[in-house]
Amino acid sequence: MAEANPEPSTADNSTPNTSTTDVKEESNRSPFECNICFDTAHDAVVSKCGHLYCWACIYQWINQKPLNPTCPVCKGAISKDTLTPIYGKSGNQSDPRNEAPPRPQGQREESPQQNTFFGGPFGNELTFQIGIGAFPFGLFTNFGPFNYPGPHGQNRQQQQHPEAEQERTLSKIFIYIAIVFIIWVLY
Amino acid sequence: MAQIDFPASGLSGASRINHELKYFINSAPAHINLENLDDSNIFKWTVNMNGIQGTMYEGEKFKLQFEFTDNYPQVSPIVKFVSGHVPVHPHIYSNGHICLEILYAGYRPEMTIVYICLCVTQMLNKNKNKVVPRGDSYYSLRRVDRNPKNTSWIYEDEY
Numbered sequence: 001m002a003e004a005n006p007e008p009s010t011a012d013n014s015t016p017n018t019s020t021t022d023v024k025e026e027s028n029r030s031p032f033e034c035n036i037c038f039d040t041a042h043d044a045v046v047s048k049c050g051h052l053y054c055w056a057c058i059y060q061w062i063n064q065k066p067l068n069p070t071c072p073v074c075k076g077a078i079s080k081d082t083l084t085p086i087y088g089k090s091g092n093q094s095d096p097r098n099e100a101p102p103r104p105q106g107q108r109e110e111s112p113q114q115n116t117f118f119g120g121p122f123g124n125e126l127t128f129q130i131g132i133g134a135f136p137f138g139l140f141t142n143f144g145p146f147n148y149p150g151p152h153g154q155n156r157q158q159q160q161h162p163e164a165e166q167e168r169t170l171s172k173i174f175i176y177i178a179i180v181f182i183i184w185v186l187y
Numbered sequence: 188m189a190q191i192d193f194p195a196s197g198l199s200g201a202s203r204i205n206h207e208l209k210y211f212i213n214s215a216p217a218h219i220n221l222e223n224l225d226d227s228n229i230f231k232w233t234v235n236m237n238g239i240q241g242t243m244y245e246g247e248k249f250k251l252q253f254e255f256t257d258n259y260p261q262v263s264p265i266v267k268f269v270s271g272h273v274p275v276h277p278h279i280y281s282n283g284h285i286c287l288e289i290l291y292a293g294y295r296p297e298m299t300i301v302y303i304c305l306c307v308t309q310m311l312n313k314n315k316n317k318v319v320p321r322g323d324s325y326y327s328l329r330r331v332d333r334n335p336k337n338t339s340w341i342y343e344d345e346y
Contacts, residue, residue, distance in 0.1 A: 036260055036296040038206035060261050061296060072297040 035073050036061065043103055044086040049076040051108065055103045080104055200259035204229050206302050219304050222250070230255045233269065236306055242312045249274050251307060252283075253300060263294035265304060267335055275317045278310065278343075282327040284318070284335040285310075289343045291335075 021124035026119035051060075051073040062069040062080060071078045081086045116181040208229070211221060224278040227242065240243030250272035254265040268283035278286040286302040289298065289306055320326075 038210075039202065057261075057296075061259075064261060070293040070295075075295070177247050 007114075038175075041086075044088075045083040045103060046086055047071050047076070047078045048082045048084075049074050049078070052086075055085070198254050199241075199304065200257045203260050206253055210299055211301055214324055215301050216305070218308065219301075230259075232300070235298075236304065236308065239308065239312055240276075243314055243317055244274055244311050247274065248272065249305065260296035260298075262301075263336070264300075265334055265336060266290050266307075275310055275319060276311060276314055277316060277318055280323050281325050283327075284338065286340050286342065288295060288340070291340055303318055 020067050030040055031043070032041055032052060033039060034044075034054040035051055036053055039054070041052050041054050044052055045053050045055045045058060047058075049071050051071055052074075057073075058078075061082070062073060062078065069078050070076065081104065082102050085106055086107075208221075210225075215221070218237045218239055220235050222235055224232065232255075234251045234253065236249045236251055238247040238249070250268055250269035252265075252269050256262055256264075265284060268279065270283055273281055273283050274278060279288075285307065287310060289295075289303065289307065
């Protein structure tokens with residue numbers, strides 16, 4: 001039966017005869033252990049709240065609570081889509097993903113600067129107008145796209161659609177003014 | 188959803204239980220200790236628990252039993268007091284079943300056995316009124332040796 005022993009002897013008394021009780025090993029615990037299986041994370045993924053799991057472990061947990069999955073550590077909301085995989089230098093020799101479902105893909109976004117000069121949804125139209133318009137107005141319209149940070153993909157293009165419409169009517173007005181200006185200069 | 192077979196390493200209950208064992212031996216507080224484990228069945232633990240000094244349970248001894256399944260830690264262990272070693276508490280039935288949210292709906296795989304033991308200890312420490320729960324005799328008679336996880340619990344107090 002139990003006595004109120006001080007801690008060290010408690011450990012001695014209660015040590016079972018299993019071969020797994022390696023006390024030293026415990027003090028060298030890696031900081032990269034899965035929060036579910038307590039082994040070094042295998043196919044590591046990290047939640048938005050920063051908690052590390054094996055992909056297989058967290059997959060099982062999420063599937064258990066499909067309606068409202070929460071982080072096992074902090075109870076924050078998690079989902080398969082918001083997990084980020086972690087890729088180390090040395091890859092796995094044997095790929096366990098043959099049996100487990102694949103980890104979610106990493107999400108890479110283009111940096112905004114790369115597309116600023118080429119990608120605007122109404123870029124072509126503007127260059128055409130610069131060719132026709134007189135200098136001051138050409139300059140005006142030319143400045144249009146620089147005010148927008150580069151497009152981020154389809155969502156952004158859809159958002160900008162009404163603005164593009166406005167821009168078009170605006171540049172039409174500029175063209176008429178430019179023509180009137182040229183006629184006025186000539187005569 | 189179809190059942191997917193995961194690789195055995197690191198994902199079976201036994202692996203996690205071995206980790207728990209090391210952790211328990213290293214970091215369990217003085218008032219709890221592990222009764223000798225049967226080497227052939229590490230899926231059933233009995234933890235001896237002493238009442239903390241200065242609380243209503245000072246000098247008393249209890250036995251808390253953990254039963255694990257193969258899909259532990261994804262699924263919570265069955266935790267109950269062993270009959271004959273049950274504290275008198277408004278949320279602990281005399282058949283050993285404990286009304287504590289973290290053992291059922293609030294369970295998370297990250298919880299260690301030491302953590303669960305400490306939660307139960309905390310529950311005892313905070314108690315100021317040594318009475319059995321309402322309807323204890325009725326519940327305990329009907330649910331002798333049943334799995335407490337099959338009971339639908341209503342959690343009243345914050346612990």
